[in-house]
Structures are given as structure tokens and as C-alpha cells.
Amino acid sequence: MVAAVMSATESRGLRRRNWLTNVNAWLLLLPAIVLLATFTHYPILATLYHSFFSLGRSGPAAFVGLDNYSYMLDDDVFWQVLRNNVIFALATVPTSIALALLMAVWVDKKIAGRSFLRLAFFTPTVLPMIAVANIWLFFYTPGYGLLDQFLKMIGLSGHNWLGDPATVMTALSVMVVWKEAGFFMIFYLAALQTIPPDLKEAAAVEGAGRWYFFRRITLPLLMPTTLFVSINALINSFKLVDQLVIMTKGGPNNASSLLLYYIYEVAFTFWDTTYAATLTVTLITILAAVALTKFIYLDRRIHYQ
Amino acid sequence: MSEIVVNAVSKSWGGVGGVDRVSFKAEAGTLLVLLGPSGCGKSTTLRLIAGLEEIESGHITIGGRDVTHLSPAERRISMVFQSYALFPHLSVAENIIFGLKVRRVGRAERDERLKKVADIVGLSQLLDRKPSQLSGGQRQRVALGRAIIAEAAVCLMDEPLSNLDAKLRHEMRTEIRSLQQRLGMTMVYVTHDQTEAMTMADRVILMRDGQIEQNGAPHELYNQPASDFAARFIGTPPMNIISWRDDTSLGVRPEHITLDDHDGVSATIKAVEYLGADSIIICDVKGETVAVRQSGYCSVTTGTKVNLGWQNRHVHLFEKNSGKRREGGLPQ
CATH class of the missing domain: 3.40.50.300 (P-loop containing nucleotide triphosphate hydrolases)
Structure with a gap:
């Protein structure tokens, strides 16, 4: 009897302590939860919700099911900006990664002016995209822009780089690579410095040349960084559209428009908010798929130290 | 080859x-x-x-x-x-x-x-x-x-x-x-x-x-350690090196020192480290520390006055300034 009472009090005490621990934990999580829910989770769900409704300019919004999505699939501009975005990603992601790796390997060596070089490579990252776009707008200006002046010097005539559908994507890609590569270089540089120098010495004793060592040891050990950087670069290629606002407004004839910029146009120029919601859900799905590929598939195939 | x-x-x-x-x-x-x-x-x-x-x-x-x-x-x-x-x-x-x-x-x-x-x-x-x-x-x-x-x-x-x-x-x-x-x-x-x-x-x-x-x-x-550095670096515990004359230090290994009742250098026991097979007795000789190895367990209490003895053939001499070994045995 006494024992039963004792154990009852004990378990009540235990439950109370557990409850307090839980409350404590939730209170600690509260600020993050509020911010995430208000600015991330709720907007995603609201967007998803709106993508199933009509615009309701004349009267209340009606549930239209997947009508908005079938409209999207018939929208030529949507397919064009999606294609543009894929081309843009293919052009910028591998290039900026390769360039970042090259720069990192270079400034990891003991060379004169190493700190200066590192700073120089990193500077474009510090600049806001708006500023970068304005600088490069001057480079590409037909006639008196830096590029044309240079071409004139070697006897070539001027060209409207941003006004020609054939060159506008290349021109924008070059600029984005210039801006992004320095940022990714920092990650590679950090990763290179975690590789113990005696691995290189051990390989040298075994007769491995510099290229062999780089291919067989350095590159595999940099794979976690490469993965991280490539996912970020890929997401950035869908996310970063400031340059379009400054330089081309998606033109000429949507030749340089990207998915996010098209969403912006649809939402705030045409005020078709439900169609913008539909496009946004599509964009989020693409980005989520990219992230899931990393977490589920690629992480297992890479050596983490 | x-x-x-x-x-x-x-x-x-x-x-x-x-x-x-x-x-x-x-x-x-x-x-x-x-x-x-x-x-x-x-x-x-x-x-x-x-x-x-x-x-x-x-x-x-x-x-x-x-x-x-x-x-x-x-x-x-x-x-x-x-x-x-x-x-x-x-x-x-x-x-x-x-x-x-x-x-x-x-x-x-x-x-x-x-x-x-x-x-x-x-x-x-x-x-x-x-x-x-x-x-x-x-x-x-x-x-x-x-x-x-x-x-x-x-x-x-x-x-x-x-x-x-x-x-x-x-x-x-x-x-x-x-x-x-x-x-x-x-x-x-x-x-x-x-x-x-x-x-x-x-x-x-x-x-x-x-x-x-x-x-x-x-x-x-x-x-035959070539110097007092070599003598101190090799052996656990290292060789005892105490000053002997103005220009010479005298070294002797812990296992070559014996505890005597009446003859030898007088010392005070500071501590005993029992290692199992033998014991290291740490003694104080006029402010300098000397380790003595005794086989087996050694039941002496700290603070006891003892006399330390060794044979001349086990003595190493080193020049005090250079630390170099001085050849030739102990002058009588």
C-alpha cells in the first residue's frame, strides 16, 4: 500500500518533470517556429491554396482545380523561360564551379601576393547584384561600352550584346559566373586547407605526380564541397534575377527571362496573382527536387570525413 | 646494398x-x-x-x-x-x-x-x-x-x-x-x-x-654516454648526476647505487616509487636528487637517513661546462 502510494507520487513527479522539459523545449523553439511559419511555411501553403482558385477580379474567387496548371502547360512563355533557366543553369553552374576550384587551387599555393589575389577573387561576391549589373551594363553598352571599345581597338565593329537574342544569355551568364565563382572559391579554399599536407607527402613518396594526386586524392576529398557548392549554384541560378531588372527586363522578346522573373512579371505587372501562385508552386517543386536529390541520393555516394 | x-x-x-x-x-x-x-x-x-x-x-x-x-x-x-x-x-x-x-x-x-x-x-x-x-x-x-x-x-x-x-x-x-x-x-x-x-x-x-x-x-x-645530456636522456630513471668537484660532475646509474648502513654518502629518503619488479627510492643529497633502484618491494619510510654507496667502476665523469664525458676512471 505504502509502496503503491510512493510509486504514484514518484510517477506524478516524473510526469511533471517531463512536462516541464517539454514546455522548456517548445519555448526555446518558439522564436524560430514563429519566423519560419509566418514567412516560409504559411506563404508556401497559401500559394499552393491560391493556385487552385480563379483570379476573382469580378466576383469571389472560385475553385478551379488544376485549371491554372493546364493553362501553364499551354503557356509558350512559361516553356521559354523554363528552357532559358535550364540553359542558364547549365551555362553558369559548371563554369563557376570549375573556375572556383581553379582559383582556390591557385591561391592555396604559397605564392607572392596570395592574400591580395584571394581578396580580388572574393570582391565580386561582396558587391550587391544590382551594383554588379550596373557595372556590366556599362561593359555591354553598344558603341561606347568597355567591350565594344576594346573590340573597336582590334578592328571589330560594335555589337548590341544585350539587345541580341543570340548573345544576351551568354552575356548574362558570363557576368553571373564572374560574380559567383569567388564565393564558391572560399568554400573550396577552406576544404583544401583541411586536407592534411602529409597526404601529399605520402603520395609523393609513392611516386604520384601532382595531377595524379589531384585527380585521385584532392578531387574525391573535395566532393562534399563540390556537392554543396553545386546545389547552391543550381538554386541560385533559379533564385537570382536582380540583373534582369537592371539590364534586360527579360528581353529581347523574353530571350533572357528566367522563371522567377516571369513570376514577378505575372504577379506585379499583369496582376495575375493566381497564375503567379501556380508558377511559384512549380518553381518550389523544382528546387525541392534538387534539394531532395542531394539529401537522399548524392550524400550516400560521397565520402565525408 | x-x-x-x-x-x-x-x-x-x-x-x-x-x-x-x-x-x-x-x-x-x-x-x-x-x-x-x-x-x-x-x-x-x-x-x-x-x-x-x-x-x-x-x-x-x-x-x-x-x-x-x-x-x-x-x-x-x-x-x-x-x-x-x-x-x-x-x-x-x-x-x-x-x-x-x-x-x-x-x-x-x-x-x-x-x-x-x-x-x-x-x-x-x-x-x-x-x-x-x-x-x-x-x-x-x-x-x-x-x-x-x-x-x-x-x-x-x-x-x-x-x-x-x-x-x-x-x-x-x-x-x-x-x-x-x-x-x-x-x-x-x-x-x-x-x-x-x-x-x-x-x-x-x-x-x-x-x-x-x-x-x-x-x-x-x-x-658510455658521451655527455651528461646523453646520460640523462637514456635510462628510466635517468642517470644521477651530482656535482663533484669545481669543474666535474659525477654520474652514476640508479641500479649501481646501494643503500649502506654506515659507509658512503649520507642522504635523506624523500619518496619511494614501487614499480613491481623493483622500487625507485628518491633521495636527497645536499640539495641534489638521487634515484636509487632496489629490486623488489622496499619498505623504507620517507625522512629516514641512509648512506649511499657505489663502486668506482660504475662512475661516469663529465666536464661541468661542456658536459663532455671525461675518460679515465675515478682518481683515487
Whole structure:
């Protein structure tokens, strides 16, 4: 009897302590939860919700099911900006990664002016995209822009780089690579410095040349960084559209428009908010798929130290 | 044969760890230990032999071939690093055959040699593991396997056992020594642990501040230390060195001192360390500490006055200023 009472009090005490621990934990999580829910989770769900409704300019919004999505699939501009975005990603992601790796390997060596070089490579990252776009707008200006002046010097005539559908994507890609590569270089540089120098010495004793060592040891050990950087670069290629606002407004004839910029146009120029919601859900799905590929598939195939 | 000759080799960094005109010779098929405290230049010497550092002046030959300006690979050596330097993303097997792959040895021969080496170092069951899945001792064996699969006549070891626990260190010590003898390798082995040096070496080179303090067989270093530094560095506990005359210090090993009842130097017992097989009695002699080794358990209480005695043939004399050994026995 006494024992039963004792154990009852004990378990009540235990439950109370557990409850307090839980409350404590939730209170600690509260600020993050509020911010995430208000600015991330709720907007995603609201967007998803709106993508199933009509615009309701004349009267209340009606549930239209997947009508908005079938409209999207018939929208030529949507397919064009999606294609543009894929081309843009293919052009910028591998290039900026390769360039970042090259720069990192270079400034990891003991060379004169190493700190200066590192700073120089990193500077474009510090600049806001708006500023970068304005600088490069001057480079590409037909006639008196830096590029044309240079071409004139070697006897070539001027060209409207941003006004020609054939060159506008290349021109924008070059600029984005210039801006992004320095940022990714920092990650590679950090990763290179975690590789113990005696691995290189051990390989040298075994007769491995510099290229062999780089291919067989350095590159595999940099794979976690490469993965991280490539996912970020890929997401950035869908996310970063400031340059379009400054330089081309998606033109000429949507030749340089990207998915996010098209969403912006649809939402705030045409005020078709439900169609913008539909496009946004599509964009989020693409980005989520990219992230899931990393977490589920690629992480297992890479050596983490 | 693959003897190593180091001739007046210098390397400096303007700080600690450099070496200054070091010369010695490692006979083919023997184990030479470079011994000394940290910063004495022993690792630098090894790295100079390996070709991982550039020589400022002097010459190194391996097997009669001048290798002074050759790359590490051209010197035909193998090396075990203190950190093991295993490639973390490669399996045990891949780590061991790394050098064979570099040198494009055919697959059949590679597999055969891997099997043989894995048997020797006892890793046959673990060939598919990654280094991170191995214990410290197993990693050490992988590094060893990678060194011996090259079948190089010269093997260099940079403090290979310093990351292991005491029991494992003792085991590996014996194993490395027997491996060296079985394969007939010329081995240069760097350590700061005098026990390792004494138990493994054919020849010990004791270094200090970038120079050779003494070069000799283990028993020579123990019985005829060339300086008070060598006398203090070798032996546990080290040799007792007390001032004797104005210009001379007197050294005597703890096991050569006896506790007498009436004759000898008077001392006070400060502490007793019981080690099992013997006890170390720490005594105070006019402000200087003297250790005495007694076999078995010793039940003396601290504070007791005792007399210490030794025989003249066990006495070593050192010049006080230079620390150099003074030959000739004790003047009566």
C-alpha cells in the first residue's frame, strides 16, 4: 500500500518533470517556429491554396482545380523561360564551379601576393547584384561600352550584346559566373586547407605526380564541397534575377527571362496573382527536387570525413 | 646494398628543428634510430633523407647512388608517417596498393602482392574497410602495409608509434623490428622515446639542437654516454648526476647505487616509487636528487637517513661546462 502510494507520487513527479522539459523545449523553439511559419511555411501553403482558385477580379474567387496548371502547360512563355533557366543553369553552374576550384587551387599555393589575389577573387561576391549589373551594363553598352571599345581597338565593329537574342544569355551568364565563382572559391579554399599536407607527402613518396594526386586524392576529398557548392549554384541560378531588372527586363522578346522573373512579371505587372501562385508552386517543386536529390541520393555516394 | 650515407648535411629554418652538418651512415639491413627531444632535428634529418625537404648543403647517398637532388619517388624508399597519412576515402586495400597503381603494376601482380602483405600485417579480413572504421593499431598496420608492399630496400619511419597506447606500442615495436629483420630492410626510425630506441635499434643516433650528440649501439649509449645530456636522456630513471668537484660532475646509474648502513654518502629518503619488479627510492643529497633502484618491494619510510654507496667502476665523469664525458676512471 505504502509502496503503491510512493510509486504514484514518484510517477506524478516524473510526469511533471517531463512536462516541464517539454514546455522548456517548445519555448526555446518558439522564436524560430514563429519566423519560419509566418514567412516560409504559411506563404508556401497559401500559394499552393491560391493556385487552385480563379483570379476573382469580378466576383469571389472560385475553385478551379488544376485549371491554372493546364493553362501553364499551354503557356509558350512559361516553356521559354523554363528552357532559358535550364540553359542558364547549365551555362553558369559548371563554369563557376570549375573556375572556383581553379582559383582556390591557385591561391592555396604559397605564392607572392596570395592574400591580395584571394581578396580580388572574393570582391565580386561582396558587391550587391544590382551594383554588379550596373557595372556590366556599362561593359555591354553598344558603341561606347568597355567591350565594344576594346573590340573597336582590334578592328571589330560594335555589337548590341544585350539587345541580341543570340548573345544576351551568354552575356548574362558570363557576368553571373564572374560574380559567383569567388564565393564558391572560399568554400573550396577552406576544404583544401583541411586536407592534411602529409597526404601529399605520402603520395609523393609513392611516386604520384601532382595531377595524379589531384585527380585521385584532392578531387574525391573535395566532393562534399563540390556537392554543396553545386546545389547552391543550381538554386541560385533559379533564385537570382536582380540583373534582369537592371539590364534586360527579360528581353529581347523574353530571350533572357528566367522563371522567377516571369513570376514577378505575372504577379506585379499583369496582376495575375493566381497564375503567379501556380508558377511559384512549380518553381518550389523544382528546387525541392534538387534539394531532395542531394539529401537522399548524392550524400550516400560521397565520402565525408 | 642499400646503405644510407648522410654526409655533412645542413638545413635551417632560422628557428628550432634545423640540422647543422650532420653525418652518419646506416648499414644495409640494419635499423638505425634517430633519437632526441622535440626540436632536435631528428624529423628534419629523416625528411631530408626522404627528399621531402630540400638540402642546403651536404650529400646523401642511398645504396651508393647520390640522391641529394632527386625527388622522393626517385629515391626508391618507403615511408611511414606519424599521422599514418592514410587516404580517408580509399579502402584499406586501395590504400596499400596506392603506390603500385601509380607505378602501373599489373592487376595480377598487384593482387598477389596485396594478399601477401595483408597476411604479413594481419589485415586480410579488413581490406574493404575505410580508415575511419579502423582502430589506431589497425591504421598503423595499413601504413606499414603500404610501406612494405613497395618492396623498397629502405624504409623511413617518422614516430610511427606515438599515437598508440602503451600496450599496443610495445606489441608493434616488436613486430616492426622482426619485420625489418625478416625483410632485410634498411630502416631509419625517428622517435623521442628512448625505450623504443634501446629495444629496436642496431645503432642509435642521439641528436640535440641539430647536431649529433652520440652515435653508437644501444649498450654504448647506456654504458658510455658521451655527455651528461646523453646520460640523462637514456635510462628510466635517468642517470644521477651530482656535482663533484669545481669543474666535474659525477654520474652514476640508479641500479649501481646501494643503500649502506654506515659507509658512503649520507642522504635523506624523500619518496619511494614501487614499480613491481623493483622500487625507485628518491633521495636527497645536499640539495641534489638521487634515484636509487632496489629490486623488489622496499619498505623504507620517507625522512629516514641512509648512506649511499657505489663502486668506482660504475662512475661516469663529465666536464661541468661542456658536459663532455671525461675518460679515465675515478682518481683515487
